[in-house]
Amino acid sequence: QVELIESGGGLVQAGGSLRVSCAASGRTFRPADMGWFRQAPDKEREFVAGINWIGGDTFYGDDVRGRSTISRDTALKTVYLQLNSLKPEDTAKYFCVARQSETYVYSAEGLWPFWGQGIQVTVST
Numbered sequence: 259q260v261e262l263i264e265s266g267g268g269l270v271q272a273g274g275s276l277r278v279s280c281a282a283s284g285r286t287f288r289p290a291d292m293g294w295f296r297q298a299p300d301k302e303r304e305f306v307a308g309i310n311w312i313g314g315d316t317f318y319g320d321d322v323r324g325r326s327t328i329s330r331d332t333a334l335k336t337v338y339l340q341l342n343s344l345k346p347e348d349t350a351k352y353f354c355v356a357r358q359s360e361t362y363v364y365s366a367e368g369l370w371p372f373w374g375q376g377i378q379v380t381v382s383t
């Protein structure tokens with residue numbers, strides 16, 4: 259059984275930075291890719307960032323590219339998302355995702371079988 263536990267969300271002022279983390283539990287779980295989606299109120303869920311677990315290749319959604327960095331600690335089975343130059347429109351619930359089958363398509367929700375509960379990030383003006 260795989261569980262994804264997010265942490266690090268909260269309230270931050272516009273222009274500030276925040277890092278969210280996601281630890282994957284499950285002794286036999288070996289991720290191929292991990293990533294983040296987000297969903298703002300009354301909006302569709304959108305892809306934020308993804309990382310290939312072995313090679314470390316990273317991929318970003320258009321809205322955060324250049325302002326965010328995804329990284330991982332393979333020993334801890336933890337993925338991190340650093341968000342910089344935050345804007346009020348970054349306010350959303352951020353979901354950690356993981357999968358055990360490698361694919362080069364990161365932005366499709368249906369290709370991620372494992373999801374965390376989500377963590378709230380709120381950016382104030």
